Amino acid sequence: MATMAKHAVLSAGAAAWASLACARSQLRLDLTLGCGQTFRWRETGDGHWTGVMGGRVWTLTQTDDRLWYHAYGAHPDVHTEEDNREGKGKACGSVQQLNKSEIKRRKVNVKAEERDEPVTVAVKREAEEDMLVDYFQLHVDLEGLYREWSLADPHFKHIANIFTGIRMLRQDPTECLFSFICTSNNHISRIQGMVENLCRSLGRPLWELDGTTYYDFPPLSALADGKVESLLRDLGFGYRARFLQQSAKQILENHGPDWLQGLRSTPYLQARDALRSLPGVGIKVADCACLMSLDKADAVPVDTHVWQIAKRDYKCAAGSAQKTLTDKVHRDIGDFFRQLWGPYAGWAQSVLFCADLKKFQKLKEMLSVKLEDDNKDSLPIKKAKIKMEKQETVNKTEKPRSVRHKKAKLAAQKK
DNA sequence: CAACGACCTCG
DNA sequence: GAGGTCGTT
Numbered sequence: 001m002a003t004m005a006k007h008a009v010l011s012a013g014a015a016a017w018a019s020l021a022c023a024r025s026q027l028r029l030d031l032t033l034g035c036g037q038t039f040r041w042r043e044t045g046d047g048h049w050t051g052v053m054g055g056r057v058w059t060l061t062q063t064d065d066r067l068w069y070h071a072y073g074a075h076p077d078v079h080t081e082e083d084n085r086e087g088k089g090k091a092c093g094s095v096q097q098l099n100k101s102e103i104k105r106r107k108v109n110v111k112a113e114e115r116d117e118p119v120t121v122a123v124k125r126e127a128e129e130d131m132l133v134d135y136f137q138l139h140v141d142l143e144g145l146y147r148e149w150s151l152a153d154p155h156f157k158h159i160a161n162i163f164t165g166i167r168m169l170r171q172d173p174t175e176c177l178f179s180f181i182c183t184s185n186n187h188i189s190r191i192q193g194m195v196e197n198l199c200r201s202l203g204r205p206l207w208e209l210d211g212t213t214y215y216d217f218p219p220l221s222a223l224a225d226g227k228v229e230s231l232l233r234d235l236g237f238g239y240r241a242r243f244l245q246q247s248a249k250q251i252l253e254n255h256g257p258d259w260l261q262g263l264r265s266t267p268y269l270q271a272r273d274a275l276r277s278l279p280g281v282g283i284k285v286a287d288c289a290c291l292m293s294l295d296k297a298d299a300v301p302v303d304t305h306v307w308q309i310a311k312r313d314y315k316c317a318a319g320s321a322q323k324t325l326t327d328k329v330h331r332d333i334g335d336f337f338r339q340l341w342g343p344y345a346g347w348a349q350s351v352l353f354c355a356d357l358k359k360f361q362k363l364k365e366m367l368s369v370k371l372e373d374d375n376k377d378s379l380p381i382k383k384a385k386i387k388m389e390k391q392e393t394v395n396k397t398e399k400p401r402s403v404r405h406k407k408a409k410l411a412a413q414k415k
Numbered sequence: 416c417a418a419c420g421a422c423c424t425c426g
Numbered sequence: 427g428a429g430g431t432c433g434t435t
Contacts, residue, residue: 036429184430189426191429238423243431282431303429324418325430353429 007044007209008059008070018125020132022067025143027136028165029062035354036188037169037292039179039195040217050209052199054131054172057207057214067136071128072207135170142167142347149341149348152380155313156341156348162363163355168292168347173260175217176293181243181280183288188357197235198244202228220257223248243280250278260294268296283330291346299346300334307333309352314340314381318388332388339384 008016033041033049041051050059057072133139142165150157182194202218222228223244232241251259263271271294275286284303290296300306307325310316310333318336319329334345341348355364377385 180429185422185428186424186430187426187428190424193426233423236424239421239431240423280431284430288429301429305429322417326417328416 004211005072005207005209007048007050008072009045009048010061010068014068017068017070018128019066019068020129020138021065022062022138023065023143024062024165025146026138026165027062027067027142027167029060029067031163031166031354031360032136032169034359035166035350035357037288037350038171039192040175040199044210050214052206052214052216053135055206055216056131057209067132069128069132072209074124136167137170140167140344145344145347146351149351152342152378153340153348154376154378156352159352159355162366163351163360166351166354168297168350170295171293172217173263173289173293174220177260177275177278177281177285177289178217178223178244178247180285180288181247182237182240183285184240184280184282194235194237194240198232198237201231201235220248220252224252240280247278247280264295266294268299271296272299283327287330287334287346291350297344297346298338298342300337300349301346302330302333305356306349306353309356310336313352315377316388317385336384336388339387340380 010017029047029049030043033051034043038051040053041049044050044059045061048059048061050057052058059070059072061068146160146164150160178198179191179195182198183191186194199215199217200213202222203215204218206214206216208214225245228245228248229241232244237244251257263274266274268290272283272286272290275281275289276283281289284301287299287301290299291301302310302325304325307319307329310318311320314336316333316336318332319325322329337349338345354360
């Protein structure tokens with residue numbers, strides 16, 4: 001075996017790292033990567049997070065005003081001397097190719113002379129920076145959004161004092177959808193292991209660090225294979241094994257490999273209903289995929305937990321009469337939060353969701369014990385409630401969305 | 416539209 | 427029971 005490569009550590013020297021300007025108010029790695037929107041990152045060192053993104057292995061960490069990153073291995077098509085020297089790591093298989101014209105465009109635009117470095121290094125750095133900006137959606141001013149949400153919602157403002165920098169990732173649609181199919185009737189700790197097993201057994205190996213091999217998320221073609229259900233059942237996926245294989249197969253047969261990606265430019269409700277035609281994808285999972293990978297910032301995934309938050313912290317009447325989380329309750333709670341928080345309601349919801357996770361309760365104890373205002377409704381909250389009451393009568397005319405017909409196939413196979 | 420049982424497994 | 431979905435009543 002070759003020399004064992006180790007996870008990069010910033011304190012060991014910044015030479016192997018690059019960084020971009022990013023205040024903690026714009027991004028908190030620990031909360032953003034640990035709040036359950038992705039299951040692919042682990043804290044591999046103090047404040048250092050390692051995971052797979054865009055077909056590469058990364059370690060990330062941050063200081064007060066910068067986000068530091070190290071991407072392992074050569075960037076596709078851009079080989080530098082540095083990469084060759086740094087080749088202690090074990091590359092596994094081939095890496096995905098970057099569009100050649102894109103490389104050329106970057107080479108032209110980069111001002112390498114200013115940095116006094118080879119053009120190839122600058123090109124590599126810029127490509128990596130672009131990937132991070134896209135993945136973390138750093139063009140979105142989170143601080144500004146927090147200000148707006150706090151203005152409309154005193155409870156949010158209260159929570160936001162501690163839970164800063166929680167932003168929505170822009171994940172790969174396949175990874176996001178199939179990860180969330182695994183979440184049904186399941187805890188977060190187990191889901192992590194399942195997604196890891198999914199990647200290890202069906203994904204392409206990318207890189208090895210400290211004895212851990214990192215794998216890419218499997219492509220649809222691998223998930224759709226007929227042997228996948230029994231394979232995953234053996235790995236403890238339970239009834240979700242069939243959902244995963246059948247959904248992948250159905251996407252490829254009925255739509256094609258680029259279909260999920262294409263839903264990014266489809267309107268929210270239309271994209272959500274399209275996803276719901278897949279086995280194992282109900283309204284909650286579809287909303288997660290919409291919010292976290294398909295650019296639908298107003299999608300609000302409502303689970304039992306969010307339902308509790310709506311009732312407990314907002315005295316939201318929607319669905320309080322029902323005992324179960326029906327489609328109508330989903331819609332009403334989602335509409336309530338959209339009315340309150342606006343077009344990025346899904347982002348705001350993730351902040352409150354994160355603040356309620358058991359693993360982050362230590363942080364919450366730092367909140368001042370009580371504010372007088374907490375039990376009073378702000379004007380915007382009142383408006384949201386009034387609006388809900390009005391829609392109570394108006395909504396009856398809305399046509400129910402029926403997406404059941406396509407799912408019949410699966411039941412028929414169920415022996 | 417609402418409620419209910421079943422579905423797999425076990426961080 | 428768990429961050430849900432599906433088929434039936």
